Amino acid sequence: AKLLTTASGETDQPLSTLTSSSLPALRAYLDGKARLRQGDAGPAARAFARALDIDSTFALAGLGLRVATGWYGDNALGERGLQSAYRSRARLSPRDRALLEALAGPRYPAPSSTVEQFEARKRYLQLAPDRADAWELYADDIFHFGLILGYADPSRSSLDAFKRSLDLDSTNALAFTHILLLATQTGDTAMEHRVIRVSAQMPDSVSQSWMVPYHWYKAHLVGDSATFLSFRDSVTPTHQTLLYRFMDHALFDGTGIQDAWYAVQSLIVKTPRKEDRVTYYGTARTVALLQGRPKAAAAWLEQQSTGPEDVNPLIAIVRDAMMADGDSVSARAAAAKLTAVEREPLRSDTASQTRQRSIVRIMEPWRLAHGDTTHTRASIERLQAIERASGGPTTESLIEIALIEAMESDLLKRPNVKQVVVRLDSLLAATDYKTASSGRIAMANIVTALLYESLGDLEHAFAAIRRRSVWFAQDQVYLTTQLREEGRLAALTGHKDQALAAYRHYLALRPAPEASLMPQLEQIRAEVLKLEQTDKP
Numbered sequence: 296a297k298l299l300t301t302a303s304g305e306t307d308q309p310l311s312t313l314t315s316s317s318l319p320a321l322r323a324y325l326d327g328k329a330r331l332r333q334g335d336a337g338p339a340a341r342a343f344a345r346a347l348d349i350d351s352t353f354a355l356a357g358l359g360l361r362v363a364t365g366w367y368g369d370n371a372l373g374e375r376g377l378q379s380a381y382r383s384r385a386r387l388s389p390r391d392r393a394l395l396e397a398l399a400g401p402r403y404p405a406p407s408s409t410v411e412q413f414e415a416r417k418r419y420l421q422l423a424p425d426r427a428d429a430w431e432l433y434a435d436d437i438f439h440f441g442l443i444l445g446y447a448d449p450s451r452s453s454l455d456a457f458k459r460s461l462d463l464d465s466t467n468a469l470a471f472t473h474i475l476l477l478a479t480q481t482g483d484t485a486m487e488h489r490v491i492r493v494s495a496q497m498p499d500s501v502s503q504s505w506m507v508p509y510h511w512y513k514a515h516l517v518g519d520s521a522t523f524l525s526f527r528d529s530v531t532p533t534h535q536t537l538l539y540r541f542m543d544h545a546l547f548d549g550t551g552i553q554d555a556w557y558a559v560q561s562l563i564v565k566t567p568r569k570e571d572r573v574t575y576y577g578t579a580r581t582v583a584l585l586q587g588r589p590k591a592a593a594a595w596l597e598q599q600s601t602g603p604e605d606v607n608p609l610i611a612i613v614r615d616a617m618m619a620d621g622d623s624v625s626a627r628a629a630a631a632k633l634t635a636v637e638r639e640p641l642r643s644d645t646a647s648q649t650r651q652r653s654i655v656r657i658m659e660p661w662r663l664a665h666g667d668t669t670h671t672r673a674s675i676e677r678l679q680a681i682e683r684a685s686g687g688p689t690t691e692s693l694i695e696i697a698l699i700e701a702m703e704s705d706l707l708k709r710p711n712v713k714q715v716v717v718r719l720d721s722l723l724a725a726t727d728y729k730t731a732s733s734g735r736i737a738m739a740n741i742v743t744a745l746l747y748e749s750l751g752d753l754e755h756a757f758a759a760i761r762r763r764s765v766w767f768a769q770d771q772v773y774l775t776t777q778l779r780e781e782g783r784l785a786a787l788t789g790h791k792d793q794a795l796a797a798y799r800h801y802l803a804l805r806p807a808p809e810a811s812l813m814p815q816l817e818q819i820r821a822e823v824l825k826l827e828q829t830d831k832p
Contacts, residue, residue: 296318296321299318299321299322299325315346315350315352315353315355315356316350317349317350317353319349320346320347320349320350320353320356321346323342323343323345323346323349323356324342324343324346324353324355324356324359326342327339327340327341327342327343327345327346327356327359327360327363328359330342331359331362331363331469332464332466332467332468332469333466333468333497334468334469334471334472334497334504334505336363336364336366336367336469337363337367339359339363340360340363340364340367340369340372343356343357343359343360343363343376344360344372344375344376346359347360347375347376347379351379352379352382352383352386353379353383354379354380354382354383354384354386354387354391354395355380355387355391356376356379357375357376357377357378357379357380357381357383358376358380358391358394358395358398359376360372360373360375360376360379361373361374361376361377361380361398361399362398362428364376365398366469377395377398377399377403378404380395380399381395381399381403381404389422390419390422390423390426393415393418393419393422393423394419394423394428394429396415396418396419397412397415397416397418397419397429397432398432400412400415400727401414401415406690406727406730407727408690408724408725408726408727409440409443409444409726409727409728409729410443410444410724410725412436412727412729413436413437413440413444416429416432416433416436417433419432419433420432420433425463426463427460427461427463427464427467428460428467430456430457430459430460430463431457431460431467431469431470433456434453434454434455434456434457434459434460434470434473435453435470435473437449437452437453437456438450438453438457438473438477438765438766439764439765439766439767440728440764440765440767441453441765442761442762442763442764442765443728443761443762443763443764445758447790447793449765450477450480450481451477451481453473453477454474454477454478454481454483454486457470457473457474457477458474458486461474461489461490465493466493468493468494468497471490471493471494471505472505473766474486474490475487475490475491475505475509476509476512476547476766478490479509479512479513479516480547480548491506494506504536507526507537507540508537508540508544510522510526511523511526511527511537511540511541511551511554512544512550512551514526515544515550515551516550523551523554526554527541527551527554527557527558530557530558530561530562531561531562531565532562532565532566532571535562537558538555538558538559538562538578539769541554541555541558542555542578542581542582542769543766543769545582545585545803545804546765546766546769546771546774547765547766548800548803549799549800549801549802549803549804550803552582552585552586552803552804552806553806555578555582556579556582556583556586559575559578559579559582560579562575563575563576563579573599576595576596576598576599577595577599577770578769579591579595580592580595580596580599580611580772581769581770581771581772583595584615584619584621584772584773584775585772585774585775585804585805586804586805586806586807586808587620587775587804587805587807587808587809587812587815587816588808588809589615589616589619589620589621589622589809589812590622590625590809592615592619592621592622593612593615593621593622593625596608596611596612596615606632606633606636606650606653606654607653608629609629609630609632609633610629610633610653610654610657611734611772612625612626612629613626613629613630613633613657613658613661614657614734614735614738615772617660617661617664617738618734618737618738618741618772618773618776619772619773619775619776620776620811620812620815626661630658630661633654633657633658634658636650636651636654637651637654637655637658639651641677641680641681643684645685648681648684648685651677651681652678652681655674655677655678656678656695656698656699656735658674659671659674659675659699660698660699660702660738660742663699663702663703663706664702666706668703668706668707671699671703674699675696675699675700678692678695678696678699679696682696690722690725690726690727691726691731691732691735693722694719694722694723694726694736694739695735695739697715697718697719697722698719698738698739698742698743700715700719701715701716701718701719701742701743701746702742702746704716705746705749712746712750713750716743716746716747716750719739719743719746720743720747720755720759723736723739723740723743723759723762724762728762728763728764728767729764729767733764733768733770733771733772734770734772734773736762737763737771737772737773737774737776737777738773740759740760740762740763740777741760741773741776741777741780743756743759744756744757744759744760744780744784745780747759748784753784753787753788754788756784757781757784757785757787757788757790760777760780760781760784761777761781761793763777774804775801775804775805778797778798778800778801778804779797779798779801779815779819781793781794781797782794782795782797782798782801782819782822783822785797786822786826791826791829794822794826795823795826795827798819798822798823798826799823801819802816802819802820802823
C-alpha cells in the first residue's frame with residue numbers, strides 16, 4: 296500500500312490516513328486520484344465508486360467521488376460519496392474531516408448557505424495550506440460565488456488563489472479550465488502560456504474539452520472572426536457542450552452571445568424529436584431575453600409547454616415582464632389564466648399544492664407591482680398553509696413570503712418597511728445559491744436592491760444587486776436587468792470600475808435589441824461615455 300501510494304504521486308497523503316485496509320479498494324482510489332489530477336472527472340468518479348463498492352467505509356473514496364462528480368454534475372453519485380464519507384468520518388484525520396465539511400457544508404446533512412460553505416472552505420485552507428486541493432476549493436468558491444461573498448473583483452482574487460494551487464501541484468488539470476479563462480480575461484499572459492504548456496502533457500480527451508472553448512474565446516477577444524465562426528459553425532447535436540460553453544462565456548463577460556444564439560437555433564433545427572428539443576427551447580428563451588428580444592422569448596416559452604395543465608411557461612412569462620423587459624401583452628394574458636387557477640380551493644395533494652404555491656408566489660408580486668394589495672393577506676396565508684403542509688418553513692419559503700411582505704410594506708409606506716427589507720436581505724444572504732432557482736432568487740435580489748434604494752441605503756442596494764453566481768447556472772434570464780441596475784447603483788455609490796464593467800457586459804449582451812428597448816440601450820451607452828470621460832483631463 297505504501298509503494299502504491301508513493302508511486303501514484305500521493306506524497307501528501309500519509310498511509311495512516313487512507314482509511315481502508317483493502318488493497319483492491321486502495322488501487323481503485325489511487326486510480327481515481329490520478330485520473331482526477333488529469334482532469335478526467337468521469338473515469339475518476341467511476342474509480343472512486345468502485346473503491347466504495349469494495350469497501351463502503353472508505354471515507355476518502357467518498358470524498359473523491361464528491362469532488363469528481365462536482366465537475367460534471369452527477370448530483371446523485373456525488374451525494375453517495377458524501378454519505379459514505381459522513382458515515383465513516385470518525386476514521387478521517389482532522390484535516391480530512393475539514394475537507395468533508397468544506398465539500399458538504401457545516402450543517403450536513405442539512406443544507407448550508409453559500410456563505411457558510413465558503414467559511415468551511417476557509418477553515419480547511421487554514422488547516423491544510425500545503426494542500427493544492429485546499430487552495431483549489433477556496434479559489435473555486437470565489438470564482439463562482441465571489442459576488443455573493445462580497446468580493447469587489449472576484450476574478451483576480453480567484454486567480455491568485457488558483458495560482459497557489461498550481462504552485463503546489465503543477466499537474467492538477469482540474470484547475471486549468473478556470474485558470475486559463477481568468478488569465479485570459481485579466482491579461483495575465485504569463486499564466487495563460489504556462490497553462491497551455493502544461494496542457495500539452497494532458498490526454499487529448501481532457502485538454503480538448505477546455506482548449507477548444509479557449510481558442511474560440513481568444514479568437515473573440517482578438518477579433519479573429521474566421522476562427523470563432525469556424526467553432527460556431529461546428530456545433531451539432533453531438534457537440535452540445537460547445538453551445539453551453541458559448542453560454543457560459545456570454546454570462547461571464549458578454550462574449551459570444553450571438554454565437555450562442557446561432558448555435559441553439561442550429562441544434563433545434565438539427566434535432567428531430569420535440570422531446571429532445573425542449574431543453575434547447577429553454578436555452579433559446581434565455582438567450583432571447585439576454586439579447587433584449589422579449590417577444591421571441593415568450594414564443595420559446597410557449598414551445599416548452601407540455602399541455603394545458605403546465606403553468607410554468609405562464610409563470611415565466613409574467614416574471615419575465617416584471618424582471619426582464621418581457622412582453623407585457625403576453626404577460627397580461629398569462630396572468631389572467633393563472634388567476635383562474637389561483638382562485639381554486641387549496642387541495643390536499645402535494646402536486647396541487649406545489650402548483651398553487653408556484654402561482655401565488657408570482658401573482659402576488661405581479662399585483663403589488665401594479666399597486667394592488669387587495670389579495671396580499673390571503674396570498675401570504677395560503678403560502679403559509681402550504682408551508683405547514685410541506686413540513687415547515689424552509690429558507691426558500693421564508694424568502695417568497697418576505698418578498699411579498701417587503702413589497703407590500705413599501706407600497707403602503709408602513710413604518711416597519713426597513714425592518715422588513717432587512718429581514719428579506721438577511722434571508723437572501725443565508726441562501727444556498729447552488730440549489731436556489733436562478734430566476735426566483737434573481738427576482739428577489741433585484742427587488743431587494745430597489746427597496747434599499749427607496750430607503751436611501753445605496754450601499755446595501757449595490758450589494759444586493761450583485762448577488763449572483765458566475766459560471767455556475769446557465770438560466771440567468773434576468774442577468775441584463777441585474778447588470779443594468781448594478782451599473783447604475785455602482786455609479787451612484789462611486790464604484791466606477793464596477794459600473795463600467797456591468798454596463799459593458801450589458802452592452803455586449805444586447806448588440807441589437809427589439810425597437811422598444813433601443814432607448815434603454817442608448818441610455819446605457821451614454822452612461823458609459825460619461826463614466827469614461829471622468830478621468831480625461
